Amino acid sequence: LDLKFNGSSSLNFIPVGKSTNVSLSSTWETPSFDGAFLPDFREITEDGFTTNWNVLHLNRPYPQSFRGAKQGIYQSAFGVKLIVPVDEYQKSMRSAKYASMFITLTFLLFFFVQILNHVRIHSIQYIIVGLALCVFYTLLIALSEHIPFNLSYLISSVGIISMITMYAHSFAKNVRLTKVICGILVLLYLFIYSIIQMQDYALLMGSLGLFIVLGIVMFLSRKIDWYAVQTKEK
Structure with missing residues (x-):
């Protein structure tokens, strides 16, 4: 699934799939990667950044199948913040x-x-x-x-x-x-x-x-x- 959208603050993902693979690229020069999982690959240049996460269900604090509310879902989020450089x-x-x-x-x-x-x-x-x-x-x-x-x-x-x-x-x-x-x-x-x-x-x-x-x-x-x-x- 390819998505293109604009943003100015941050973008986060929750790995609810059995295998969650996220590839992200942007023209923003000063990203900050945070959350429960750090990227497997990252490249930051003057033209922007490219990064990739690969998260398995075994790395999460909750099972693949559950009923009702489950703690730890939002705590497992990962993503990137768009840091404003020192201008x-x-x-x-x-x-x-x-x-x-x-x-x-x-x-x-x-x-x-x-x-x-x-x-x-x-x-x-x-x-x-x-x-x-x-x-x-x-x-x-x-x-x-x-x-x-x-x-x-x-x-x-x-x-x-x-x-x-x-x-x-x-x-x-x-x-x-x-x-x-x-x-x-x-x-x-x-x-x-x-x-x-x-x-x-x-x-x-x-x-x-x-x-x-x-x-x-x-x-x-x-x-x-x-x-x-x-x-x-x-």
Whole structure:
């Protein structure tokens, strides 16, 4: 039985036959095969994909003949999902999803600058830095509507990093410390950019990045006397 039809989400099959053989081809470039059975053969190219399943009744959790409702029928389904690749619009949306993490990491940077270098940073100054970080995403989305995303990200990140660096120098009053803040901000923006570009390993890279950040935080704070810090603040 040959079928031709259009779709935009997914296509699944239930192997109710004694032998179920499914051959599927499409011009979609980014498929994701899922379900109870993986394909016996798959070929993915820039022109689309071709795949084949061959499922015997012995591999299913239910017999060939049964009466009434039977559990496990829908759980035995297999098929393909049409994954939307990471395009310009998705990059902008993904960058916005990482906003809370990025703002938190930036605040963490200024907090350790305050603790380790005895720099007094007022809560209002934290708010101003947070507003600058929010403006970055506004600029990014606005610019990406008119120019390519990569160029939009470069312009927005350079502008915000320069702004925050100059503002940090006003209360840090230390060129070396200001350079350190600028360097870490550059690394953070590069880290977010690399995650946005990835399609299959974004979660893995994000988790590894946060693991490394947490390790650095634990290393830097291992000798801090938090009780003494609280006493000084009081």
